[in-house]
Amino acid sequence: EAGVTQSPTHLIKTRGQQATLRCSPISGHTSVYWYQQALGLGLQFLLWYDEGEERNRGNFPPRFSGRQFPNYSSELNVNALELEDSALYLCASSLGQYTPTNEKLFFGSGTQLSVL
Amino acid sequence: EDQVTQSPEALRLQEGESSSLNCSYTVSGLRGLFWYRQDPGKGPEFLFTLYSAGEEKEKERLKATLTKKESFLHITAPKPEDSATYLCAFSGGSNYKLTFGKGTLLTVNP
Numbered sequence: 441e442a443g444v445t446q447s448p449t450h451l452i453k454t455r456g457q458q459a460t461l462r463c464s465p466i467s468g469h470t471s472v473y474w475y476q477q478a479l480g481l482g483l484q485f486l487l488w489y490d491e492g493e494e495r496n497r498g499n500f501p502p503r504f505s506g507r508q509f510p511n512y513s514s515e516l517n518v519n520a521l522e523l524e525d526s527a528l529y530l531c532a533s534s535l536g537q538y539t540p541t542n543e544k545l546f547f548g549s550g551t552q553l554s555v556l
Numbered sequence: 557e558d559q560v561t562q563s564p565e566a567l568r569l570q571e572g573e574s575s576s577l578n579c580s581y582t583v584s585g586l587r588g589l590f591w592y593r594q595d596p597g598k599g600p601e602f603l604f605t606l607y608s609a610g611e612e613k614e615k616e617r618l619k620a621t622l623t624k625k626e627s628f629l630h631i632t633a634p635k636p637e638d639s640a641t642y643l644c645a646f647s648g649g650s651n652y653k654l655t656f657g658k659g660t661l662l663t664v665n666p
Contacts, residue, residue: 444599473653482658483600483643496653530599543588543647545654547599 444548461516461551463531471536472514478527490536558583562657577629577660579644592643634664
């Protein structure tokens with residue numbers, strides 16, 4: 441069974457540009473989560489999508505946005521890139537049925553975003 | 557405020573030297589306490605979920621335990637391949653997301 445896949449693996453942008461990151465969840469999973477992992481800060485929750493809707497949002501500015509498609513894949517968009525946006529962006533999926541046993545997240549390998 | 561703190565930040569062991577990693581948490585209505593392993597350049601890999609105080613789970617050289625305020629990840633006779641960052645996270649309250657600690661970087665020397 442295929443795991444969570446993310447693309448691209450690496451992305452280099454300059455300040456002010458836009459970045460688009462993509463994620464395909466495990467087959468059968470309806471929830472997709474995005475986390476930012478910057479050096480020294482641990483995993484910071486960004487966004488949660490379930491059944492095509494944004495369900496929760498972390499403490500990030502509005503230039504971080506995303507969406508979930510009918511096939512449950514997801515896209516994270518970061519506008520007006522700043523140097524401090526450089527980080528590993530991790531996507532995770534889960535069964536999303538709001539029960540404790542379904543809250544386990546399965547992570548992809550991430551997209552390493554570098555802003556120059 | 558819900559939060560989780562892991563200690564130590566880094567731990568260096570000799571092969572075969574057993575030790576424990578600590579995860580202290582504060583959350584209203586804990587639903588689950590999760591342990592993950594993360595290798596450099598990769599996403600976290602799920603290890604355990606614990607749901608109630610007193611619960612224990614084991615996998616190879618790892619054993620996770622849970623109390624009402626903290627969780628421990630015990631590593632028995634570690635090997636160099638156990639070197640990784642170990643992350644703990646919780647779910648609880650009205651937020652259906654995992655809140656992660658900053659992790660413990662474990663290095664096991666041969």
